[in-house]
Amino acid sequence: MPKARRRLVYLTDIDGLRALAVLAVVLFHLQIPAFTGGFVGVDIFFVISGFLISGLIRDQINTDSFHFSAFYLRRVNRLLPAVLATVVMTTIVASFVVQPDAFGALALSAAAGVLSAANILFYFESGYWDASAELKPLLHLWSLGVEEQFYLLWPAFIVFLTTARPGVYRSGLVAIFLMSLAICIGYTRIDSTASFYLLPFRIWQFALGAIALEIWRNDFLTEFSRQVLRSFGLALCGISMVAFSEDTLFPGWPALIPSTGAALVLISAHETSGSIWLSNALARKLGQLSYSLYLVHWPPIVLYRHYSLTDPTPGVTVGLVAIMLVLTLLLHYGIEQKFYRRGHYANKSWRGLAGYTLGSSMLLAVLLFGISQNPDRFISREVLLSAEVIQGYQSRRFDLTRKGCRIDQLGASERCPIPETGAVLFLGNSHEVDGYNMVAGALGKSSHRPLVLFGSTNGCRDLSVERNWIHSEEPACQLRISALRNSLELVEWHTVIYSARRPYGGNKEALITILETIHGQQPDAQIVVIEDYLSTRRTCASLINEFESTKACAKPLHIAGLPGFIEEPAPFKERVAAITDSKLDKVALLCGESLPESCPTQTPLGHPMAMDEHHLTLEFAQWAGEQLAEKNPIWLQALRYSAEN
Numbered sequence: 319m320p321k322a323r324r325r326l327v328y329l330t331d332i333d334g335l336r337a338l339a340v341l342a343v344v345l346f347h348l349q350i351p352a353f354t355g356g357f358v359g360v361d362i363f364f365v366i367s368g369f370l371i372s373g374l375i376r377d378q379i380n381t382d383s384f385h386f387s388a389f390y391l392r393r394v395n396r397l398l399p400a401v402l403a404t405v406v407m408t409t410i411v412a413s414f415v416v417q418p419d420a421f422g423a424l425a426l427s428a429a430a431g432v433l434s435a436a437n438i439l440f441y442f443e444s445g446y447w448d449a450s451a452e453l454k455p456l457l458h459l460w461s462l463g464v465e466e467q468f469y470l471l472w473p474a475f476i477v478f479l480t481t482a483r484p485g486v487y488r489s490g491l492v493a494i495f496l497m498s499l500a501i502c503i504g505y506t507r508i509d510s511t512a513s514f515y516l517l518p519f520r521i522w523q524f525a526l527g528a529i530a531l532e533i534w535r536n537d538f539l540t541e542f543s544r545q546v547l548r549s550f551g552l553a554l555c556g557i558s559m560v561a562f563s564e565d566t567l568f569p570g571w572p573a574l575i576p577s578t579g580a581a582l583v584l585i586s587a588h589e590t591s592g593s594i595w596l597s598n599a600l601a602r603k604l605g606q607l608s609y610s611l612y613l614v615h616w617p618p619i620v621l622y623r624h625y626s627l628t629d630p631t632p633g634v635t636v637g638l639v640a641i642m643l644v645l646t647l648l649l650h651y652g653i654e655q656k657f658y659r660r661g662h663y664a665n666k667s668w669r670g671l672a673g674y675t676l677g678s679s680m681l682l683a684v685l686l687f688g689i690s691q692n693p694d695r696f697i698s699r700e701v702l703l704s705a706e707v708i709q710g711y712q713s714r715r716f717d718l719t720r721k722g723c724r725i726d727q728l729g730a731s732e733r734c735p736i737p738e739t740g741a742v743l744f745l746g747n748s749h750e751v752d753g754y755n756m757v758a759g760a761l762g763k764s765s766h767r768p769l770v771l772f773g774s775t776n777g778c779r780d781l782s783v784e785r786n787w788i789h790s791e792e793p794a795c796q797l798r799i800s801a802l803r804n805s806l807e808l809v810e811w812h813t814v815i816y817s818a819r820r821p822y823g824g825n826k827e828a829l830i831t832i833l834e835t836i837h838g839q840q841p842d843a844q845i846v847v848i849e850d851y852l853s854t855r856r857t858c859a860s861l862i863n864e865f866e867s868t869k870a871c872a873k874p875l876h877i878a879g880l881p882g883f884i885e886e887p888a889p890f891k892e893r894v895a896a897i898t899d900s901k902l903d904k905v906a907l908l909c910g911e912s913l914p915e916s917c918p919t920q921t922p923l924g925h926p927m928a929m930d931e932h933h934l935t936l937e938f939a940q941w942a943g944e945q946l947a948e949k950n951p952i953w954l955q956a957l958r959y960s961a962e963n
Contacts, residue, residue, distance in 0.1 A: 323535040326373030331548070331587040332366060333605030334596025335580060338552075339363050340608040342559045344615045344642070347458075348635055355562025358576035360461045361523055361569070362555060365580040367465055368527025369534075375476045376531075386473060393469045395657045398432075400613055401462060403653045405431050408455050408617040415625040417860035420453065422705070427456040430463070434470075437463035441515040453623060453856060458616040460515055467517045468524050491528050498522035499574070506570035508782075513569055520569070523577050530581040539586060548586040548593055554579030610650035615642045624856075628875065702866055703926075708859045711929045714936045718758055719751050724771045726801040728808070737768040739810045745772045745832060746818035746848075752934045753817025753848045756904075759943025770809075773798050781828035787835065788828040802832070806839050817848040819932055830893050837897040844899045851904040852914055853878045853932040868919035868926045877914050878931065907946060 339359035346356025378384035405428045412424055423443075430439040436459035440451075451457055475494075479487040499522040506513040513519035539547070558576040566572050583596070595601065604611075618641050622630055630638055723734035725743070744754050754771060775781065778795040781788050787803065790796045805811075814836055816829070836843055854861060854871050855878045861870040870876060909917040919927045925937035934942070 324537050325377050326370070326531070327589055329587040329589065330592040330597035330602055331583060332370070333603075333608075334593065334598070334601035335362065335366060335583050336605035336608040337601045338555065338596070339366070339580075340604070340611050340615075342555075343458075343612065346559075347616055347619055348638070349629065353559055354564070355559045355566065357568075358555070358558045358562060358573070361573055361576050362580040363461065364464070364468075364520060364523035365527040365530070365577050365584070367468065368524030369531045369581075369584045370527075371469065371472060371524075372476065372528035373531050375473055376480070379477065379480055384473075384477070389473055390469075393466070397462065397466065399657045400610060400649055400654045401431060401459070403649060404613040404617070405456065405459075408621075411617070411621055412455055412624070415621055416455075417624075417857070417863050420624075420857065420860060424455060427454060427459070431456050431459035434463050434466035436460045437467075437515040437517075441511055453620060455617045455620040455624075457620075458612065464515070464517050464520055468521065471517075472524065488529075488532055491525050491532070495522045495525035495529060498525065502569055502573070503571050506567060510567065510570070523573070526577055526581050527584065530584045533585050534587065541591060544586040544588060544591070545593075547582045548596075551579040551582030551586065552593075552595065554582070607646050607650050610654055611642065611646040614645040614649055618642060618645070624860075702863050703859050703929075708929050711859075711926070711935050711937075715751060715755070715933065715939075717936055719754055719771060722754065722769060722771055724773045724798070725805060726773070726798045728770070728801065728805060734770075736808055737770075740812045741768040741770055741809050742813045742815060743770050743772065743805075743811050743836075745775070745814065745816050745829065747775055748933060749817045749819045749848075749850070750774050752851075752939050753815050755934070755936050755939035756817075756848065756902075756943040756946065757815065759940030760947040761943075762947075770805075772802060775829060778828075783827055783831050786831065788831055806836065811836065811840055811843040813844045813846055815846045815848060819850045819853070833897055834893070845897050846900050846902060847894065847898050848902045849904060850932065851908075851927070851934060852917055852919075854928070855931070857930050858919075858926060858928040859930070862926060871919045871927060872914045872917045874914060902946065904942060907949065908942060 339362035342353060342356035342359035342362075344356075345353040346359070350356075375384060375389070378389075409424065409428055412421065416424060427436060427439060430436045436456065440454070440457060440460050475490075476487070479490040498518060498520070502513050502519040502522060505519060555576050556579075558572070558579070562568065562572060618638050619630065622634065622638065626634075721733070727734040729736045742757065744750050744757075746753060750771065751774070754769060757769065778790050778792060778799075781790055781795075783789075788799055790799060814833065816833060818829070833845055837845060852872060854876050856876065858868070858871040861876055862868055864870065905914075905917065921937050921941040923937070925935055925941075927938045928934055
């Protein structure tokens with residue numbers, strides 16, 4: 319006779335698995351060398367959530383005790399108070415150490431975190447591995463956004479499938495697992511940021527947890543097979559934590575390894591015979607503290623970076639760990655446990671939750687509003703560049719390109735006629751603007767300039783190569799692509815300037831295809847690459863405010879990476895070299911032999927090189943163009959001749 323299917327009960331191994339996951343994330347964020355793949359701890363949490371939430375809902379449906387309102391109240395009880403406390407305290411501390419230009423972004427992320435949309439916000443802002451991500455105090459809330467969106471949708475999915483014919487629920491689980499996994503693996507190569515942050519590409523991990531629950535319910539494992547599965551699962555998790563790194567194409571198929579490992583541990587979990595590694599008192603306690611620890615571990619690291627402009631030293635790391643532990647205990651026992659208890663919820667808990675939520679939200683709103691009304695205010699340091707000044711520089715950067723000619727506007731206006739000959743085309747990512755401003759500065763204000771912009775490939779997230787040309791599913795982007803193709807029949811390009819920051823990201827193949835196509839159809843066109851300038855770990859504006867000098871932007875400690883093609887894959891470098899007539903190295907042009915201290919960080923009139931980490935101000939780019947004109951008169955003469963004749 320088959321064993322009766324089990325109901326979900328407290329499993330000590332799950333707390334131990336939580337402990338393993340949160341430790342991996344914390345050690346990764348502390349940059350402990352052995353845990354380069356510690357970010358997979360979040361993937362383990364997703365699988366655990368799918369297992370537990372599915373079990374809770376299924377058991378309540380079977381006993382006719384499930385109610386959507388009660389479920390959502392429990393989830394809000396469980397998550398929101400601690401999140402609000404974390405956001406409020408982070409915002410308060412940040413007001414003392416974060417520069418005005420960065421505080422607006424923090425305020426936006428605080429609101430997104432409270433509204434369960436942090437993952438969506440960070441997807442549109444930047445990637446998880448970008449240098450700027452290291453300076454976002456609430457970046458870690460992205461995973462809470464994914465979880466909360468899952469909690470919103472999953473109950474309806476389970477209720478719908480369990481009310482259908484028998485067997486449909488399991489088939490539905492497998493179907494959503496396979497579909498989500500397939501699009502995750504496929505889309506990671508196209509837009510890894512989307513597959514990292516957004517629920518549709520992650521829901522397979524929650525579904526995997528639900529599948530693990532269905533297997534666990536059958537209780538068919540012997541003690542020996544349980545130990546084997548558990549050990550294998552832990553090995554998969556451990557291998558991922560130490561073998562993966564920021565260079566791993568993630569999530570994609572590699573995410574299967576820690577997720578499968580977590581699922582195997584869950585399948586092998588037992589009410590009375592837990593693992594000594596996962597069920598000991600220390601592991602269980604850390605697992606129970608894992609949510610609070612996850613919430614408080616990241617802000618101290620980031621706020622220290624804002625204050626010191628450096629990564630934590632070993633001594634500082636010890637201090638940060640101590641701070642994390644204290645904050646974890648305060649948050650867990652002072653907030654989390656006030657609203658949530660394992661196995662039961664206090665009567666009328668909604669009243670206390672509503673009061674806490676309203677009070678915390680009002681405090682956060684008042685704090686953010688007060689600072690926003692005085693953007694020049696900075697509590698601990700003097701401000702040299704106010705928020706308005708910074709925004710002014712950022713806006714003026716586009717003054718010339720707003721008035722310029724874009725490829726899809728050729729022939730459509732007086733400012734954008736179809737040039738008969740000698741036109742210059744600009745391509746690239748967001749640094750396309752820098753190249754345009756630089757060349758405009760080199761040509762001079764009085765020069766007639768048939769300069770044409772593609773319009774930045776940053777707005778084309780899904781560029782692909784089809785039949786030796788590029789394609790985009792986005793209509794606005796495809797319009798520019800088609801106009802560029804048509805221009806090869808209408809315009810005799812004298813020069814094509816490719817201006818982009820290293821690395822060139824997912825559009826690399828498409829951009830090179832464009833250059834190769836132009837080179838093949840118009841072999842007389844000059845292909846010029848304008849390489850990157852200095853990139854800083856923090857925004858140049860904040861460094862200037864911190865050290866009262868633009869020279870801070872060129873200190874080696876503050877440099878995130880040197881420009882050029884040195885880290886690009888060899889095949890890419892070879893393809894670029896094969897079609898490139900010349901390269902304009904802004905570092906070599908401006909800095910001389912000593913790097914990076916000798917690099918100019920402002921114009922003779924005092925305009926800074928940048929406001930953010932790597933985009934040049936209009937004034938600095940134009941001045942750099944003037945230096946180009948002085949040092950490369952022959953190149954400029956040819957360019958000017960083509961433009962004016």
